[in-house]
């Protein structure tokens with residue numbers, strides 16, 4: 001026998017379980033049944049696909065309570081685990097982001113939503129157990145099985161078990177019952193039935209106790225929606241998503257005819273912590289005629305809808321279908337197209353009929369959905385239809401349709417400005433003339449916004465136009481632009497003086513109160529995008545922008561006079577630098593050499609006091 005230590009993170013999680021931070025302890029049984037069900041799915045699949053020799057004729061889960069010994073046993077004749085697997089799967093927590101979540105959990109104390117994100121799974125038994133024994137033997141292997149035992153206090157023992165049958169038996173040595181602490185008598189027949197009925201009724205394998213089968217085994221997606229309670233849907237959602245919170249929306253689909261399938265999809269109400277991590281688990285469960293085929297099937301749903309959970313049960317696929325074949329399968333591609341359309345139309349319905357739910361959805365997942373604008377050109381319009389954006393028109397986000405309706409007479413472009421946050425964008429000098437003349441500007445502050453705006457030319461025939469790019473001609477701008485002539489020498493001087501920083505200098509139509517701003521040339525990439533590329537390791541040439549001047553600002557007109565009077569004054573290039581730096585700061589940009597800027601400014605201020 002060997003005694004081993006739990007990995008540090010596992011130990012912390014166990015601590016939380018032993019000291020029972022969660023009030024609903026009944027769920028430990030659900031977790032054990034869920035694991036058993038997964039193990040049965042895996043065994044069936046192994047015999048189908050890998051030709052593993054094992055008896056899959058009576059796959060089931062058995063519950064047995066012993067009142068004398070105060071134990072509850074959950075046994076499955078599923079795939080089982082090797083000794084190494086036990087050490088790896090039960091002794092550690094492999095999931096990414098766990099450490100971070102644990103910290104949050106400890107800070108938040110009682111927070112079922114956070115625990116739900118974990119999938120605490122097997123460890124939840126320690127909420128009710130003094131000791132847990134797990135005996136397992138892997139299907140298709142020779143030799144003995146493995147016996148694992150722990151009180152959940154830092155270490156576990158592991159040993160060979162010669163007589164273990166194929167599958168896994170978990171024996172929970174129960175703590176004394178303490179109903180005040182919601183610790184019930186889990187050897188009680190009635191209590192066990194209640195928990196199974198409540199949480200595990202849809203499990204596809206029989207859950208037996210003595211001669212009785214406790215669950216109905218009805219595949220939820222195959223039942224008419226009117227016959228399924230919300231509670232049942234929610235349990236099923238928990239089973240497949242490991243998310244504790246209730247789903248935001250449930251989507252049923254059924255296609256009949258040449259290619260039949262049923263789907264049950266869920267829009268979660270909260271983004272998982274790893275929504276933007278590359279290695280996050282996602283995809284739908286694939287069944288073929290009620291037989292579980294695989295988890296996390298990414299072929300069924302595009303990445304930008306990776307938060308969608310659910311099941312697809314296709315009638316006409318081979319049970320042997322592999323991931324490689326899935327990728328090319330025409331039927332799968334067709335299902336995927338339909339699922340995408342259905343999800344987008346569901347979001348559209350929320351937008352129209354349930355603004356509150358929509359707002360939750362968009363807050364949690366909008367950033368992911370917008371990725372679709374880049375790589376799902378077929379649905380670009382549909383995505384734009386359901387997207388909402390912050391805008392200068394008010395505090396509530398707006399759809400593009402509503403924006404277009406509000407467009408002023410003569411306006412034929414949709415104006416937007418990207419940036420890091422609302423106040424930075426709102427206060428950017430680029431906004432001035434638009435604000436003053438009452439043109440609405442969309443405020444785009446998600447990183448993905450910088451990218452998709454490059455890929456989407458227009459909406460409803462209206463061009464999407466960054467107000468920090470190219471030259472602007474505001475429609476009602478009938479004021480004569482300042483005659484460039486008077487400023488020409490100054491513009492030439494500034495262009496030469498700031499040649500390292502900018503590609504051109506011109507007079508501006510967009511400034512009211514600021515002296516200057518920086519704009520990108522029509523076909524150049526924006527600084528934010530340039531920064532992103534660099535962060536991804538793609539070094540490119542520095543893209544210079546255009547400095548636009550407000551001819552009505554005293555600094556600019558004063559500079560003109562000064563330049564006319566004393567073109568050789570060494571203070572002039574410094575003023576030029578300060579002017580450029582100020583424009584950069586005003587839009588929230590980063591100075592190349594902040595120390596130099598600060599010194600120039602301080603010297604200049606010193607002369608004024």
Ligand SMILES: Nc1ncnc2c1ncn2[C@@H]1O[C@H](COP(=O)(O)OP(=O)(O)OP(=O)(O)O)[C@@H](O)[C@H]1O
Nearest residue numbers: 035036039080081089118119120121122123168242
């Ligand atoms: N009855 C079982 N038979 C075979 N393997 C099991 C069994 N129970 C657990 N395991 C293995 O141990 C792993 C860890 O189980 P645990 O319940 O802690 O997490 P999980 O099931 O992966 O995640 P979640 O709890 O979120 O479903 C499982 O993924 C599975 O590989």
